[in-house]
Amino acid sequence: MDAQTMEHLRTKLLNRREMSLGRRGRLLAEQRELAETRPSDWDTLTTEQREAARLSGLAHLETQALERIEASLDRMKKGTYGKCDVCRGAIVGCHEALADARQKVPGLRTVAIGDTECPPSGRADLRVVA
Numbered sequence: 001m002d003a004q005t006m007e008h009l010r011t012k013l014l015n016r017r018e019m020s021l022g023r024r025g026r027l028l029a030e031q032r033e034l035a036e037t038r039p040s041d042w043d044t045l046t047t048e049q050r051e052a053a054r055l056s057g058l059a060h061l062e063t064q065a066l067e068r069i070e071a072s073l074d075r076m077k078k079g080t081y082g083k084c085d086v087c088r089g090a091i092v093g094c095h096e097a098l099a100d101a102r103q104k105v106p107g108l109r110t111v112a113i114g115d116t117e118c119p120p121s122g123r124a125d126l127r128v129v130a
Contacts, residue, residue, distance in 0.1 A: 013076075024066070027058050027062065031056055
């Protein structure tokens with residue numbers, strides 16, 4: 001991957017990280033505010049408990065996104081970003097093929113190459129869920 005592309009991706013990741021940090025902060029603040037208020041009746045309590053659980057789940061998703069972003073930024077620093085974790089080969093071609101498949105197949109939800117390991121050089125099974 002060339003330096004310009006890498007810097008573009010790094011900038012996108014940093015922007016996404018800032019957005020996720022802000023969103024997670026707002027979700028956690030709302031959750032704390034709900035926890036601090038004491039409802040006057042049981043119906044309100046149940047509604048607020050459901051809302052607190054929803055906010056907690058959303059904050060957890062943001063935390064997971066932040067962890068993936070940090071891992072990507074770390075791989076960029078180490079020079080391993082864009083390389084397969086198993087064989088250290090370039091994965092850009094795989095991602096391009098998957099993106100191409102998503103665009104060409106209406107209603108496509110999931111596309112994957114291989115199972116848990118790298119596909120053998122030059123050939124792999126393509127799994128599609130439409």
